[in-house]
Amino acid sequence: MSGIEQMARSKLAELEAAALRRALSETGRGDAGQATRDGQQMISFCCNDYLGLSQHPQVKQAALAAIEQYGAGAGASRLVTGNHPLYEDLETRLARLKETEAALVFGSGYLANLGIPPVLVGSGDLILADELSHASMHAGIRASNADSLFYRHNDVADCQKILDEQRGDYRHCLIMTEGVFSMDGDRAPLVALCDLAERCDAWLMTDDAHGIGVLGDGRGSAAEAGVAGRIPLQMGTLSKAVGSYGGFICATKPVIDLLINRARSLIYATGLPPAAVAAASASLEIIENDGVLIRIPMERARRFTRQLGLPEPESTIVPLITGTAEAALAASNLLAKDGFLVTAIRPPTVPEGTARLRFTFAAHHSDDDIDRLVAAVKKTEILP
Numbered sequence: 001m002s003g004i005e006q007m008a009r010s011k012l013a014e015l016e017a018a019a020l021r022r023a024l025s026e027t028g029r030g031d032a033g034q035a036t037r038d039g040q041q042m043i044s045f046c047c048n049d050y051l052g053l054s055q056h057p058q059v060k061q062a063a064l065a066a067i068e069q070y071g072a073g074a075g076a077s078r079l080v081t082g083n084h085p086l087y088e089d090l091e092t093r094l095a096r097l098k099e100t101e102a103a104l105v106f107g108s109g110y111l112a113n114l115g116i117p118p119v120l121v122g123s124g125d126l127i128l129a130d131e132l133s134h135a136s137m138h139a140g141i142r143a144s145n146a147d148s149l150f151y152r153h154n155d156v157a158d159c160q161k162i163l164d165e166q167r168g169d170y171r172h173c174l175i176m177t178e179g180v181f182s183m184d185g186d187r188a189p190l191v192a193l194c195d196l197a198e199r200c201d202a203w204l205m206t207d208d209a210h211g212i213g214v215l216g217d218g219r220g221s222a223a224e225a226g227v228a229g230r231i232p233l234q235m236g237t238l239s240k241a242v243g244s245y246g247g248f249i250c251a252t253k254p255v256i257d258l259l260i261n262r263a264r265s266l267i268y269a270t271g272l273p274p275a276a277v278a279a280a281s282a283s284l285e286i287i288e289n290d291g292v293l294i295r296i297p298m299e300r301a302r303r304f305t306r307q308l309g310l311p312e313p314e315s316t317i318v319p320l321i322t323g324t325a326e327a328a329l330a331a332s333n334l335l336a337k338d339g340f341l342v343t344a345i346r347p348p349t350v351p352e353g354t355a356r357l358r359f360t361f362a363a364h365h366s367d368d369d370i371d372r373l374v375a376a377v378k379k380t381e382i383l384p
């Protein structure tokens with residue numbers, strides 16, 4: 001066996017032994033949260049398509065029309081010839097939704113988070129981030145040459161303590177947090193973070209991947225907290241409730257213009273396929289106008305937590321911590337037998353010892369789906 005294969009096999013064996021080996025499972029998706037795996041029809045409670053918009057006829061139609069008019073691919077970076085006319089409409093909608101001057105669409109949420117911090121801060125600057133920040137935020141933090149420190153999860157006092165001690169040693173300071181934490185479902189204390197950032201001359205950047213479309217009348221967690229106008233950097237994704245693909249940042253015009261000039265993950269990556277951009281626009285049209293639809297996912301999450309005696313959900317994401325990876329896998333397998341797809345979330349996606357089942361609730365789940373899920377969860381005996 002050659003060296004590279006030996007290395008790969010031994011690393012995989014280590015993962016296997018720790019119940020941390022991952023594999024891709026072919027999954028078909030359909031309307032109403034249906035998922036097909038290994039020939040089994042299941043209902044998915046782990047998808048981020050909170051409004052079901054990836055399957056919405058108007059959204060699909062917009063994607064088809066875009067392919068007919070502009071083709072399947074963008075052909076080049078947005079700065080070369082990839083900036084097809086559909087971007088303008090999408091960025092206008094995003095800026096309106098987030099109440100900012102301008103918006104910029106990246107190839108994905110990961111690419112946005114990778115590319116943005118290095119443009120704004122560097123050597124001599126400080127990034128302070130919540131310790132549970134998403135892997136893509138860590139990638140952007142590392143790609144910048146700024147010093148980085150992590151405050152305890154959602155602990156504004158800890159963040160303030162670090163700022164009090166360190167702020168004076170740095171030129172610029174960027175504070176980064178998720179609006180809704182993707183694996184925990186709790187929300188960041190945005191009012192207090194805004195106050196702190198303003199007081200300490202720091203720039204606040206939120207990643208609201210799981211807030212757009214479901215919180216704050218669809219505008220996201222900043223609107224929900226009443227601080228939409230106070231967060232200078234609002235990042236998000238088009239790949240979750242928006243049902244398409246791509247990432248974005250909403251900010252003032254000069255900041256957006258600087259990002260266009262400097263963000264490497266924008267400049268050196270091909271523009272999004274026209275279909276993805278058109279689908280996102282069509283979804284935002286629905287999010288802006290269908291106030292009934294956007295309230296349903298939270299109602300579904302509440303139905304679940306109430307029946308299980310869990311705390312009120314702060315988002316459409318409800319985790320049940322199992323501790324070990326083995327226990328998470330076992331519980332996931334039990335739910336699968338009852339027809340529910342809830343993948344186990346294991347380290348390093350979450351900290352060591354906090355493996356979990358992560359349930360997500362969507363508009364297309366019926367009351368009956370949830371009631372049956374509750375019964376299945378009770379059988380797994382993972383409840384505290």
Ligand SMILES: *Cc1c(COP(=O)(O)O)cnc(C)c1O
Pocket residue numbers: 108109110111113134136178182207209210237238239245246247
């Ligand atoms: C999913 C997610 C991302 C990445 O977005 P993509 O568009 O899927 O690349 C970034 N941040 C958070 C918090 C996420 O949950």
